[in-house]
């Protein structure tokens with residue numbers, strides 16, 4: 001069982017989330033060749049170890065998160081909002097609480 005500590009909702013079972021894929025992929029420009037798009041969409045590394053992944057808290061706050069997870073042990077090293085503007089708002093709200 002994987003437990004993900006959502007920055008907005010707290011620790012939740014992974015069944016509340018949908019896996020979004022490898023967060024380290026950089027997609028090509030919209031006018032890039034079909035081959036570049038093919039490679040970006042279909043060719044994936046099968047990482048053994050720590051991987052950066054996107055997860056959608058679909059049965060919670062509905063935010064997209066970036067999770068650093070070990071694919072062997074399922075240890076989660078970090079969780080943060082996926083979108084920069086949301087991450088900044090989240091960081092600012094954390095400072096207000098502290």
Ligand SMILES: [Zn+2]
Nearest residue numbers: 006009060061
């Ligand atoms: Zn959440």
